[in-house]
Amino acid sequence: MRPVRVRFAPSPTGALHIGGVRTALYNYLLARKTNGTMILRIEDTDQTRFVPGAEEYILQSLAWVGIKIDEGLKEGGPHAPYRQSERKALYKQYAQKLIAEGNAYYAFDTEEELEAMRTRLKATGSVSQQYSATTRMMMNNSLTLPEAEVKQKLEKGIPYVIRLKVPDAEEIQLQDLIRGEVKVHSSQIDDKVLMKSDGMPTYHLANVVDDYLMKITHVIRGEEWLPSAPLHVLLYRFLGWETQMPQFAHLPLLLKPDGNGKLSKRDADQMGFPIFPLNWKDPKSGELAKGFRESGYLPDALLNFLAFLGWNPGTEQELFSMKELIQAFTIERIGKAGARFDIHKAQWFNQQYLKAKPNEDLAAYLLNALPKEISCSKEKAAKICGVLKERVTFTQDFWQQGKFFFEAPTSYDDQVITKKWNDEAVKVLTAYARALSGIKDLTAELAKSTLENVASNLGIGTGKILQALRVSVTGGASGPDLMRSMEILGCTEVVSRIEYALKTIKKV
Numbered sequence: 272m273r274p275v276r277v278r279f280a281p282s283p284t285g286a287l288h289i290g291g292v293r294t295a296l297y298n299y300l301l302a303r304k305t306n307g308t309m310i311l312r313i314e315d316t317d318q319t320r321f322v323p324g325a326e327e328y329i330l331q332s333l334a335w336v337g338i339k340i341d342e343g344l345k346e347g348g349p350h351a352p353y354r355q356s357e358r359k360a361l362y363k364q365y366a367q368k369l370i371a372e373g374n375a376y377y378a379f380d381t382e383e384e385l386e387a388m389r390t391r392l393k394a395t396g397s398v399s400q401q402y403s404a405t406t407r408m409m410m411n412n413s414l415t416l417p418e419a420e421v422k423q424k425l426e427k428g429i430p431y432v433i434r435l436k437v438p439d440a441e442e443i444q445l446q447d448l449i450r451g452e453v454k455v456h457s458s459q460i461d462d463k464v465l466m467k468s469d470g471m472p473t474y475h476l477a478n479v480v481d482d483y484l485m486k487i488t489h490v491i492r493g494e495e496w497l498p499s500a501p502l503h504v505l506l507y508r509f510l511g512w513e514t515q516m517p518q519f520a521h522l523p524l525l526l527k528p529d530g531n532g533k534l535s536k537r538d539a540d541q542m543g544f545p546i547f548p549l550n551w552k553d554p555k556s557g558e559l560a561k562g563f564r565e566s567g568y569l570p571d572a573l574l575n576f577l578a579f580l581g582w583n584p585g586t587e588q589e590l591f592s593m594k595e596l597i598q599a600f601t602i603e604r605i606g607k608a609g610a611r612f613d614i615h616k617a618q619w620f621n622q623q624y625l626k627a628k629p630n631e632d633l634a635a636y637l638l639n640a641l642p643k644e645i646s647c648s649k650e651k652a653a654k655i656c657g658v659l660k661e662r663v664t665f666t667q668d669f670w671q672q673g674k675f676f677f678e679a680p681t682s683y684d685d686q687v688i689t690k691k692w693n694d695e696a697v698k699v700l701t702a703y704a705r706a707l708s709g710i711k712d713l714t715a716e717l718a719k720s721t722l723e724n725v726a727s728n729l730g731i732g733t734g735k736i737l738q739a740l741r742v743s744v745t746g747g748a749s750g751p752d753l754m755r756s757m758e759i760l761g762c763t764e765v766v767s768r769i770e771y772a773l774k775t776i777k778k779v
């Protein structure tokens with residue numbers, strides 16, 4: 272068995288879509304599981320679709336989620352360069368070999384001639400207007416033109432492309448690790464361009480040549496590439512590399528949250544969830560798309576969520592560390608059916624990961640969000656995160672929900688005031704503020720027992736006034752454990768807040 276070598280081969284044509292991150296993840300899991308090698312190859316041969324910044328964005332996204340590359344742009348490796356545009360000279364010889372052996376040909380057709388062919392075929396009611404076995408003999412190429420003329424055209428520098436000569440009537444078969452046997456009739460495949468007139472290879476040629484040269488053993492990629500796979504099989508055959516052909520695994524589609532159709536950026540925008548790992552500013556339109564990172568997702572939670580979009584471990588376990596994912600992952604457990612992109616599930620994973628993190632680690636999220644004029648020790652921030660972590664979904668929630676620790680309320684929840692601010696509440700809170708004043712180090716336990724004492728002395732149940740206490744201390748109707756919150760706030764602050772509330776809340 273050859274040592275496992277997999278590659279993630281994105282094209283820098285825009286922001287890396289979340290589906291691309293899943294593809295990278297599955298490749299990475301297989302590489303790590305088998306002690307194999309994870310390669311990053313940038314497929315940038317289509318110069319017309321090049322987007323500045325996209326390549327750097329891909330690198331940053333992979334770094335953020337923690338997918339480590341063994342061979343690639345930054346890492347180097349035995350097959351460098353790993354950017355296809357820098358490998359341009361390499362592809363030509365393979366195209367030449369295909370021509371020499373009668374498996375590819377020069378085509379000189381101009382845009383107008385191609386258009387004329389399509390119009391003609393349409394007019395005759397032909398279902399397909401492709402350049403293929405049925406049409407190639409009517410066109411301007413090295414199969415139809417006399418040899419001398421072809422030579423002359425090449426010498427003169429007349430623009431040409433190189434096309435694959437797809438066999439006429441043949442069933443092309445391939446074994447996909449996820450889909451089993453895939454059969455496509457060659458009549459379904461057109462004579463794809465392998466080399467463009469600018470001398471650049473197309474995706475198909477560059478992809479196959481590089482997979483071969485880089486000794487790739489498994490091609491794990493999105494379902495949208497399945498239609499290209501038979502063509503790739505032909506290329507392996509024509510280039511004499513059949514025994515080195517990688518195994519294919521085409522991953523299931525990512526579907527919209529309701530399961531109807533392919534997930535798109537438009538759905539994500541409409542429903543208000545991210546679809547890119549990091550913020551992305553489109554260089555053309557200037558439009559900013561919010562990333563998972565900036566939306567408050569943790570990278571490990573996101574990966575755990577993505578791992579389950581198409582794969583499952585066959586058990587009930589849902590929370591998997593990277594180490595566990597590597598252990599449990601197998602291509603055999605990837606399904607064919609499209610995977611619903613359930614953003615609520617992503618949020619659930621994020622909650623679980625936030626909850627499981629040590630308070631000291633969470634403190635950074637709160638400290639980073641604090642406005643400059645507020646200072647807070649790491650210890651205090653960790654304590655605040657500790658009381659909040661059961662309640663938060665996103666990293667920014669620590670500040671959103673924990674603001675009251677830093678800013679005394681100046682307004683109060685209307686509903687609580689209407690329903691719970693009454694004589695009894697005022698009585699208990701007045702006595703409670705007085706009782707607390709004598710205490711030096713307020714603990715949650717002491718805050719609770721003091722409240723119980725005060726209330727029972729007045730013959731009032733604590734349950735009746737808890738909401739009033741919360742609103743006077745925090746301003747809100749709900750929040751984290753009140754006694755523990757008061758411990759963090761400290762006695763002086765709690766007393767001053769209760770007294771301020773008693774003064775300002777007029778309704779009795």
Ligand code: GLU
Pocket residue numbers: 280281282314474478491492493496
């Ligand atoms: N460059 C292709 C893409 O952008 C790679 C497809 C493949 O993995 O073969 O997705």
